Amino acid sequence: MLLVLEQCLNxxxxxxxxxxxxxxxxxxxxxxxxVNLAHGSLYMMGAYFAATFCAFTGSFVLGAIxxxxxxxxxxxxLELVALRPLYxxxxxxxxxxxxxxxxxxxxLVRLVWGPAGLTLPLPASLGTHVALLPGLAYxxxxxxxxxxxxxxxxxxxxxxxxxxxxxxIRAGASNREMVGALGIDIRLLYTLxxxxxxxxxxxxxLMQAPILTVQIGMGENILILAFVVIxxxxxxxxxxxxxxxxxxxxxxxxxxxxxxDLLHLMLSATAxxxxxxxxxxxxxxxxxxxxLALRPEGLFPVGSR
Amino acid sequence: MxxxxxxxxxxxxxxxxxxxxxxxxxxxxxxxxxxxxxxxxVILALAATSLNLILGYGGMVSxxxxxxxxxxxxxxxxLADSGIVSGFVQWPVALAVSAVAALAIGALSLRSRGVYxxxxxxxxxxxxxxxxxxxxxxGGDDGLTINSRSRFAGLIDLSDRTQFYYxxxxxxxxxxxxxxxLMNARFGMVIRGARANDRRMRAIGFPTFRYRLVCFVxxxxxxxxxxxxxxxxxxxxxxxxxxxxxxxxxxxxxVFGGMGSLFGPLMGAIAYLVLEEALSRVTEYWQIILGPMxxxxxxxxxxxxxxxxxxxxxx
Numbered sequence: 314m315l316l317v318l319e320q321c322l323n324x325x326x327x328x329x330x331x332x333x334x335x336x337x338x339x340x341x342x343x344x345x346x347x348v349n350l351a352h353g354s355l356y357m358m359g360a361y362f363a364a365t366f367c368a369f370t371g372s373f374v375l376g377a378i379x380x381x382x383x384x385x386x387x388x389x390x391l392e393l394v395a396l397r398p399l400y401x402x403x404x405x406x407x408x409x410x411x412x413x414x415x416x417x418x419x420x421l422v423r424l425v426w427g428p429a430g431l432t433l434p435l436p437a438s439l440g441t442h443v444a445l446l447p448g449l450a451y452x453x454x455x456x457x458x459x460x461x462x463x464x465x466x467x468x469x470x471x472x473x474x475x476x477x478x479x480x481x482i483r484a485g486a487s488n489r490e491m492v493g494a495l496g497i498d499i500r501l502l503y504t505l506x507x508x509x510x511x512x513x514x515x516x517x518x519l520m521q522a523p524i525l526t527v528q529i530g531m532g533e534n535i536l537i538l539a540f541v542v543i544x545x546x547x548x549x550x551x552x553x554x555x556x557x558x559x560x561x562x563x564x565x566x567x568x569x570x571x572x573x574d575l576l577h578l579m580l581s582a583t584a585x586x587x588x589x590x591x592x593x594x595x596x597x598x599x600x601x602x603x604x605l606a607l608r609p610e611g612l613f614p615v616g617s618r
Numbered sequence: 619m620x621x622x623x624x625x626x627x628x629x630x631x632x633x634x635x636x637x638x639x640x641x642x643x644x645x646x647x648x649x650x651x652x653x654x655x656x657x658x659x660v661i662l663a664l665a666a667t668s669l670n671l672i673l674g675y676g677g678m679v680s681x682x683x684x685x686x687x688x689x690x691x692x693x694x695x696x697l698a699d700s701g702i703v704s705g706f707v708q709w710p711v712a713l714a715v716s717a718v719a720a721l722a723i724g725a726l727s728l729r730s731r732g733v734y735x736x737x738x739x740x741x742x743x744x745x746x747x748x749x750x751x752x753x754x755x756x757g758g759d760d761g762l763t764i765n766s767r768s769r770f771a772g773l774i775d776l777s778d779r780t781q782f783y784y785x786x787x788x789x790x791x792x793x794x795x796x797x798x799x800l801m802n803a804r805f806g807m808v809i810r811g812a813r814a815n816d817r818r819m820r821a822i823g824f825p826t827f828r829y830r831l832v833c834f835v836x837x838x839x840x841x842x843x844x845x846x847x848x849x850x851x852x853x854x855x856x857x858x859x860x861x862x863x864x865x866x867x868x869x870x871x872x873v874f875g876g877m878g879s880l881f882g883p884l885m886g887a888i889a890y891l892v893l894e895e896a897l898s899r900v901t902e903y904w905q906i907i908l909g910p911m912x913x914x915x916x917x918x919x920x921x922x923x924x925x926x927x928x929x930x931x932x933x
Contacts, residue, residue, distance in 0.1 A: 348733050420903050537741060543737065590752050591753075602742075605738065
């Protein structure tokens with residue numbers, strides 16, 4: 314029972330990380346109508362920046378903050394140089410252009426940091442465990458990820474729903490010409506929004522970095538999971554992204570942890586291990602197919618546009 | 619059609635003649651590498667041609683087309699691994715499995731439009747990639763070596779590089795002819811009409827979903843054939859052939875060549891793979907040049923090679 318609880322926490326933590334990535338993606342798509350495959354590259358750059366700055370400053374928190382700022386600036390430069398000409402173009406153009414950016418960033422990282430991955434060691438103060446229940450010690454760092462993600466989710470909600478900036482963002486989503494006509498610099502708004510998305514991706518990347526290694530292509534697999542989250546949640550909906558991300562995180566983690574054992578009740582050990590592994594890696598895609606079959610617009614569709 | 623010889627026809631004619639004569643050159647110059655490179659190019663041109671059916675003519679941006687390359691390849695590889703080496707069994711199975719996969723993926727993803735369609739095809743292809751990686755008894759991540767190429771009872775010997783090249787070229791030309799037939803038939807008109815205005819096509823009574831699904835299945839099946847060829851060419855199949863960047867490469871080839879043009883995918887495949895080869899000789903980090911180049915092409919040369927030739931012809 315404790316094991317189930319622990320895996321649920323792991324799933325929640327993974328889901329919230331996915332949410333950080335999916336939120337940036339869905340904001341950029343929902344409001345700027347831009348399909349950004351290079352979002353995963355920003356996740357990767359965040360992790361590499363963090364590993365570099367942490368080693369340089371010797372402080373995890375300081376390095377993380379510097380990495381966030383660096384990725385924010387990178388996102389803004391990227392938007393100004395490469396993506397601005399793509400607005401209003403066909404989605405296929407977005408896909409191809411940002412696919413080119415992925416190749417560029419992967420190769421850039423290989424050139425600068427080399428083909429071998431980096432590690433981002435945790436400070437000793439975060440490497441501890443907290444006893445949540447008698448017999449259940451959970452890593453402090455993973456709890457911290459959950460807490461930070463929840464704070465960011467609340468901040469996003471506040472930003473989008475309660476501030477003037479958020480009001481402009483939502484207005485820009487429903488009618489960008491009108492917002493422009495009312496004297497708002499919509500281009501500046503887009504640039505800021507893209508920078509925010511980049512920083513969110515970097516935050517996800519640098520928080521994940523101590524758990525996994527920092528390596529080339531790390532952003533691509535998780536990017537596709539973020540797509541699944543967005544498809545399930547409904548494109549453009551932050552609320553949908555949050556629910557779908559936690560759902561996907563839980564299903565994926567629990568499936569990987571328990572499906573082989575469940576199958577073992579019916580099958581031989583080797584068959585259960587093989588089939589369990591195959592089925593559990595397919596689980597979230599099956600989930601996506603089911604959602605699509607029932608609700609092609611996702612679970613939380615943004616009002617029809 | 620008024621000018622019998624315009625720039626486009628001339629280039630296509632020269633290109634086909636060059637492709638037909640390539641083995642002659644390879645034998646004369648002893649350049650086995652050129653033959654191998656162009657066999658690969660022709661096979662990927664077949665895959666790009668199949669993608670062009672849905673992407674170029676149908677406007678369906680499938681980002682998971684490389685999945686069928688893997689399905690076709692694994693069908694050949696797994697059958698060969700279990701001792702069935704007859705091409706008369708392997709290839710129909712490869713085509714059939716690809717068709718079934720395309721039917722399932724198409725039935726689900728064609729319900730959606732635009733970005734959803736892109737993301738969903740991508741996700742399903744990635745799912746198949748993970749399934750292939752999980753096939754432990756067939757090599758898993760490391761892939762599966764194929765010890766014997768498909769055998770066709772003495773009709774043709776695939777181990778002979780020249781014969782294999784001509785087989786690939788013939789299949790590519792057959793596929794292009796099929797595309798031409800299909801797209802100028804009523805079927806193709808419906809597909810193109812649905813691309814331009816789906817709602818209107820439905821209003822005048824065409825069940826466009828079914829037409830698009832059939833088109834999607836044909837494209838997947840043709841790409842499965844390319845996968846079977848590719849596995850025979852490399853004597854190897856691994857999950858890497860169905861990784862999502864492979865699907866991206868195929869899209870790039872189609873757009874490079876010119877979407878919805880008959881010989882565009884062939885020209886795009888040649889341009890892209892030769893460029894890749896040339897850049898990788900200049901620097902180890904060739905993708906750092908290729909990436910921004912893609913962005914520039916998207917921004918400034920949208921019609922691809924075919925579009926450039928067309929504008930030359932109009933003068």
